[in-house]
Amino acid sequence: MGVSKTEAFTQADVIIAKYAKALAHPARIAILRILLERRSCICGDIVEELPLSQSTVSQHLKELKEAGLIKGDVEGKKVCYCIDEKVWKEAQQLLQVLFADYTPCGTSCC
Amino acid sequence: MGVSKTEAFTQADVIIAKYAKALAHPARIAILRILLERRSCICGDIVEELPLSQSTVSQHLKELKEAGLIKGDVEGKKVCYCIDEKVWKEAQQLLQVLFADYTPCGTSCC
DNA sequence: CCTTATGATCGTAAATTTACGATTATAATT
DNA sequence: AATTATAATCGTAAATTTACGATCATAAGG
Numbered sequence: 001m002g003v004s005k006t007e008a009f010t011q012a013d014v015i016i017a018k019y020a021k022a023l024a025h026p027a028r029i030a031i032l033r034i035l036l037e038r039r040s041c042i043c044g045d046i047v048e049e050l051p052l053s054q055s056t057v058s059q060h061l062k063e064l065k066e067a068g069l070i071k072g073d074v075e076g077k078k079v080c081y082c083i084d085e086k087v088w089k090e091a092q093q094l095l096q097v098l099f100a101d102y103t104p105c106g107t108s109c110c
Numbered sequence: 111m112g113v114s115k116t117e118a119f120t121q122a123d124v125i126i127a128k129y130a131k132a133l134a135h136p137a138r139i140a141i142l143r144i145l146l147e148r149r150s151c152i153c154g155d156i157v158e159e160l161p162l163s164q165s166t167v168s169q170h171l172k173e174l175k176e177a178g179l180i181k182g183d184v185e186g187k188k189v190c191y192c193i194d195e196k197v198w199k200e201a202q203q204l205l206q207v208l209f210a211d212y213t214p215c216g217t218s219c220c
Numbered sequence: 221c222c223t224t225a226t227g228a229t230c231g232t233a234a235a236t237t238t239a240c241g242a243t244t245a246t247a248a249t250t
Numbered sequence: 251a252a253t254t255a256t257a258a259t260c261g262t263a264a265a266t267t268t269a270c271g272a273t274c275a276t277a278a279g280g
Contacts, residue, residue: 008161009136020133026119039215051118077247077256092209099202105149187226187277
């Protein structure tokens, strides 16, 4: 996105934005849902479930992996992905806290 | 981001991705935090709080507004922004449900 | 009416994203 | 060893994002 001023923001904001970015595409949400459902950790069956090419799915998987939300294990010639519990819960917590920070204002504002 | 195949995914996934995308930049997280803190609905004070130009902040505000998370009221020559309670809570709910869907798998997977 | 302040919009440059086909690397199979 | 299947990576086109200065529109104040 051209010249993101990452260094100008708090670490917390950068991290939460990173997780949000990983979730910022319907294909990646769909991938995560598949991973959530088939807890048995599938791999390239994901490609068959989605209307995207193998390379595109691979790219989305890479982004999820780079954000830390998922991890992949090589099992023979297949690769098995699953959600990384620790990171998943951290993201959940950070977002939860952010959203919970809201308290409705009185009649004075919008 | 070049040719997003929005139509190929479920409505739910598109919506959740939309909210995530709104949160996918540290500057927008920072803006939301300001709005969460000063519940009194500030406007261009945001510009002074952030290390970004007025036009850039205005652009981020526009994106948050387009996602529905915030709304802006014109008050004289100033514009007053605040969080849209209804949308905020919807986003919170959708993300919460997604994250809560996780159940740790046994020893069989990664 | 003219000036000033506020904030949106325009135009632009640079980086990034999304998507795909083609290629490559690796492991399993024959 | 040759073939096959799986998935990563490369290369590329098109769209989008981020950031900024400059400009525009509007409302308040003089």
